[in-house]
Amino acid sequence: xxxxxxxxxLGKKVRVKxxxxxxxxxxxxxxxxxxxxxxxxIVLKKWYTVYKDHITLExxxxxxxxxxxxxxx
Amino acid sequence: xxxxxATIEQTNALRAKLGLKPLKEGPETSSxxxxxxxxxxxxxxEAQKARDEAVKRNIAKARxxxxxxxxxxxKGLGEASDDDADDVYKWTMKSRVKEKERQAAExxxxxxELQEMDDAYQAEYGEDQLSGLRVGHDMSDFLEGxxxxxxxxxxxxxxNEEEGDELINIQMSEQQRLEKNLENKxxxxxxxxxxxxxxxxxxxxxxxxxxxxxxxxxxESGNDGFVIGKISRPxxxxxxxxxxxxxxxxxxxxAKEIMNQKLKESAIALTYNKTQQAQDYYTKDEAEITFxxxxxxxxxxxxxxxxxxxxxxxxxxxxxxERPEPVDISELNFVDDEDLQASLxxxxxxxxxxxxKTLTPEQIAxxxxxxKGMEVDxxxxxxxxxxxxxxxxxxxxxxxxxxxxxxxxxxxxxxxxERSAEAAxxxxxxxxxxxxxxxxxxxxxxxxxxxxxxxxAAEDEDIAMxxxxxxxxxxxDKILDDEPLVSKGMGSTLALLKQKGAYDAGSLEQAERAKTQAERAKxxxxxxxxxxxxxxxxxxxxxxxxxxxxxxxYSIRDRERDREYENQRREQQLLDEREARMKNYKPDIxxxxxxxxxxxxxxxxxxxxxxxxxxGKTSGKMKTEKRMKKLEDERRLMGMSSTDxxxxxxxxxxxxxxxxGSAHIVLATGNxxxxxxxxxxxTIGGTVSTTATGYRSGTTSVANTTTHxxxxxxxxxxxxxxxxxSGVHAPNREKVTFGLKRKADSATGATQDExxxxxxxxxx
Numbered sequence: 001x002x003x004x005x006x007x008x009x010l011g012k013k014v015r016v017k018x019x020x021x022x023x024x025x026x027x028x029x030x031x032x033x034x035x036x037x038x039x040x041x042i043v044l045k046k047w048y049t050v051y052k053d054h055i056t057l058e059x060x061x062x063x064x065x066x067x068x069x070x071x072x073x
Numbered sequence: 074x075x076x077x078x079a080t081i082e083q084t085n086a087l088r089a090k091l092g093l094k095p096l097k098e099g100p101e102t103s104s105x106x107x108x109x110x111x112x113x114x115x116x117x118x119e120a121q122k123a124r125d126e127a128v129k130r131n132i133a134k135a136r137x138x139x140x141x142x143x144x145x146x147x148k149g150l151g152e153a154s155d156d157d158a159d160d161v162y163k164w165t166m167k168s169r170v171k172e173k174e175r176q177a178a179e180x181x182x183x184x185x186e187l188q189e190m191d192d193a194y195q196a197e198y199g200e201d202q203l204s205g206l207r208v209g210h211d212m213s214d215f216l217e218g219x220x221x222x223x224x225x226x227x228x229x230x231x232x233n234e235e236e237g238d239e240l241i242n243i244q245m246s247e248q249q250r251l252e253k254n255l256e257n258k259x260x261x262x263x264x265x266x267x268x269x270x271x272x273x274x275x276x277x278x279x280x281x282x283x284x285x286x287x288x289x290x291x292x293e294s295g296n297d298g299f300v301i302g303k304i305s306r307p308x309x310x311x312x313x314x315x316x317x318x319x320x321x322x323x324x325x326x327x328a329k330e331i332m333n334q335k336l337k338e339s340a341i342a343l344t345y346n347k348t349q350q351a352q353d354y355y356t357k358d359e360a361e362i363t364f365x366x367x368x369x370x371x372x373x374x375x376x377x378x379x380x381x382x383x384x385x386x387x388x389x390x391x392x393x394x395e396r397p398e399p400v401d402i403s404e405l406n407f408v409d410d411e412d413l414q415a416s417l418x419x420x421x422x423x424x425x426x427x428x429x430k431t432l433t434p435e436q437i438a439x440x441x442x443x444x445k446g447m448e449v450d451x452x453x454x455x456x457x458x459x460x461x462x463x464x465x466x467x468x469x470x471x472x473x474x475x476x477x478x479x480x481x482x483x484x485x486x487x488x489x490x491e492r493s494a495e496a497a498x499x500x501x502x503x504x505x506x507x508x509x510x511x512x513x514x515x516x517x518x519x520x521x522x523x524x525x526x527x528x529x530a531a532e533d534e535d536i537a538m539x540x541x542x543x544x545x546x547x548x549x550d551k552i553l554d555d556e557p558l559v560s561k562g563m564g565s566t567l568a569l570l571k572q573k574g575a576y577d578a579g580s581l582e583q584a585e586r587a588k589t590q591a592e593r594a595k596x597x598x599x600x601x602x603x604x605x606x607x608x609x610x611x612x613x614x615x616x617x618x619x620x621x622x623x624x625x626x627y628s629i630r631d632r633e634r635d636r637e638y639e640n641q642r643r644e645q646q647l648l649d650e651r652e653a654r655m656k657n658y659k660p661d662i663x664x665x666x667x668x669x670x671x672x673x674x675x676x677x678x679x680x681x682x683x684x685x686x687x688x689g690k691t692s693g694k695m696k697t698e699k700r701m702k703k704l705e706d707e708r709r710l711m712g713m714s715s716t717d718x719x720x721x722x723x724x725x726x727x728x729x730x731x732x733x734g735s736a737h738i739v740l741a742t743g744n745x746x747x748x749x750x751x752x753x754x755x756t757i758g759g760t761v762s763t764t765a766t767g768y769r770s771g772t773t774s775v776a777n778t779t780t781h782x783x784x785x786x787x788x789x790x791x792x793x794x795x796x797x798x799s800g801v802h803a804p805n806r807e808k809v810t811f812g813l814k815r816k817a818d819s820a821t822g823a824t825q826d827e828x829x830x831x832x833x834x835x836x837x
Contacts, residue, residue, distance in 0.1 A: 001081075001096040015078035019097055026093055033087050034077050 004062060006031055006044065008070040018057065025053035031070070043071040165354040209241035209298045217333055221245070239298070420626045470610075589661045596654070603650060607643075614639060672704065 002020055004027065007013045016030050024044060032039035044051040046068060051060055062068070079087065085095045209226055223240035556572070557565035618636065621627050666679035674682060685691050692700070717723045729738055 001098065005076075013076045015076050017079065017081060017084045017096055019094070022093065026091070029091050030084070030087060033091070034079055 002057070002062070002064040004057070004064075004066055004068060006068045006070040008072070012070065014070070020058040020062075021056050023054055023056050024051045024060070027057065028053065037072070041072050043073055045069040045071055161354075162356060165356060168354070169352075203301050206301050207237060207239045207298050208301060209239050210245055212299050214245060217336065240301075417626075586661060586663075589659055592659070593661060596658070600654065603654075607647070610643075614643075 001017055004016050004018060005013065006016065012035055014031050014034050016027060016034065018027055018030060025039075028039040028042045028044065031037075031042060051068075081096060088095060208223060215221060221242045223242055226239040226241045228236070228239070557568040559566045559569060618632070618639075621635070622632055666674040666682065668674055668678070668682060681692075691697070713719060714721075726738060730736065
């Protein structure tokens with residue numbers, strides 16, 4: 001289990017518990033459930049890299065306690 | 074802003090809703106971590122392995138080191154010398170011992186081998202196998218109890234085929250050969266040819282031609298040996314032939330034993346020092362082996378010389394008939410030129426005989442008479458003329474340098490005397506003869522130079538004589554001097570001239586020069602004389618040499634020596650003479666320089682000329698002109714008349730006197746204080762000279778005129794002070810200041826005066 005912190009810098013900061021082998025889409029669903037938004041509107045970014053939904057967190061080398069940028073489209 | 078978070082249960086519930094597997098509990102273990110672990114383990118294993126290797130290597134190294142140390146242990150080359158082997162002696166001994174041991178071991182081994190071999194041979198080689206072999210020596214050569222080693226004789230194959238094997242002892246055969254050689258030598262020393270023809274009768278048989286060479290060296294004749302197998306038979310036979318010994322041996326074994334005993338008693342130990350083996354290093358004792366010097370036999374040659382002396386003694390004692398000495402043929406070898414020696418001794422004998430014979434009393438008397446006659450001759454010589462005899466020559470040779478110089482001088486003096494006599498017109502025939510003789514004597518001389526020298530010398534002498542004469546006379550009567558008469562001769566004429574002052578004898582320097590010149594001339598003449606004499610001597614010596622060389626007993630070596638000596642002596646003499654001659658050699662040299670126009674230059678000018686020539690430049694135009702002017706002035710001064718002023722005043726005065734017909738000249742007349750106009754043109758105004766005698770020089774005349782003027786013009790000139798020029802009239806000027814009113818009437822006189830003064834100055 002890892003904990004990932006996502007911040008949209010507009011007033012929402014979510015701490016999400018997840019597994020390493022979860023995909024980015026799964027993470028988005030968990031965030032959406034916690035914040036009450038549509039998971040399809042969520043974009044996860046780290047600098048200019050936009051994480052794609054079908055790739056696991058492990059493959060993106062997202063570890064425990066990392067901060068991700070949370071955007072909406 | 075609060076963080077939105079969910080617990081694990083909430084999250085799990087959520088995940089379940091979403092269709093995801095629940096969260097995994099515990100920390101994450103990734104494959105990379107496993108890989109890291111693996112790597113770490115691997116590295117650890119490798120490290121362990123390396124450590125083991127190092128330990129192993131160290132152990133091996135230590136083991137190697139120990140082994141090496143074991144090899145090196147002991148003494149090194151450098152250390153070895155510090156220890157017991159520091160001495161060469163010790164080292165040598167040690168090496169010797171080692172060598173000995175080694176040799177001993179080797180010898181033992183070899184001996185053992187040989188022993189084995191011998192044993193092996195002995196087993197199969199017995200006495201019986203020697204039977205039938207011939208021995209090359211007589212049975213009697215072998216002594217009882219003696220051990221001889223016999224070897225097979227060297228022979229060619231053909232000989233061997235013919236004669237079969239033969240045994241000989243090398244030492245014995247060598248000795249036989251030596252004996253034979255000695256015998257042959259003895260024979261050879263004996264003269265082969267005795268000179269007698271009776272060999273046939275003495276020896277009983279006729280000899281072959283050159284029979285002494287019939288027996289060839291090394292051929293053994295009559296060498297009858299024996300055969301080993303048949304020992305008993307020849308031995309018996311030999312004993313039977315040889316007389317007394319055979320009887321003894323035949324007598325019984327007891328006698329033989331006695332003989333053996335005797336022989337053993339007188340036996341000589343044949344042990345000898347075994348030959349020392351050559352060693353590289355010797356101990357001190359061994360090294361002290363000295364070598365004997367072989368004694369050389371001296372050949373004695375003294376006997377022959379003794380013989381000579383004897384011969385001579387005999388000759389001197391009794392001059393008997395010569396008989397030939399018995400000549401020893403053996404001694405003939407020592408003196409190679411017997412004939413020469415004999416002839417020499419003969420010559421000596423003859424010489425001694427002669428001297429003895431000539432000194433008879435009559436001869437002595439004759440000699441005395443001769444010598445007396447020579448003395449008389451000497452007297453004659455003293456009386457008149459010079460005679461050259463052997464004695465005089467000998468004396469001159471003895472100390473030529475000492476004798477020649479004084480001898481030359483008197484001769485010259487005599488010549489001078491004679492010349493002076495001639496000049497005086499009183500020439501004596503005797504003197505003439507003398508001179509002739511002298512001339513003859515110096516036949517080789519250069520006549521011209523001599524005569525000149527003579528004449529010069531004569532003149533000198535003359536002058537000196539006259540001077541001394543006049544001086545003597547003047548001391549007697551100085552007041553009334555007799556005039557020398559011209560008719561008396563050249564000398565008196567000269568003296569007269571000198572007395573009158575017409576002829577100047579010359580300054581001291583000139584006299585000196587004349588003297589040196591005369592000396593030089595004399596010196597030259599002397600040299601000529603000497604050279605002639607030397608030439609004469611040389612000729613005479615050569616003649617003597619020739620004479621000597623004709624003598625048979627005068628050997629070449631003697632001649633060489635004499636000639637050398639003569640040459641040396643002559644050279645020395647020459648050198649001495651030259652030195653003596655050059656002692657007061659004073660050449661007459663005077664350097665004078667002239668310029669291109671022939672003027673004599675003094676030192677400074679000469680230097681300038683030289684310098685200009687050297688530097689290739691001359692003085693500038695101005696300087697040259699100045700110099701030319703100076704020269705011109707000088708010439709004018711020289712050409713000036715000594716009796717007149719440069720402007721010929723005296724002659725002018727004289728002319729005036731002639732014209733006036735009076736013995737005086739009036740320069741100023743009466744109160745008018747002026748010279749009459751008719752006179753003014755010729756006379757120099759203001760100056761008066763009443764004296765008839767001429768002035769010697771211009772300067773004196775000027776001085777005179779000024780004084781005259783001052784005395785003469787003083788009273789009148791006071792009127793014109795401004796016009797007066799000469800500073801001599803200072804008192805007049807004061808007068809002038811008081812009497813100005815008389816200026817007008819004396820104006821004409823003043824002008825006249827002034828012009829006169831001007832003229833005088835210009836003259837000055």
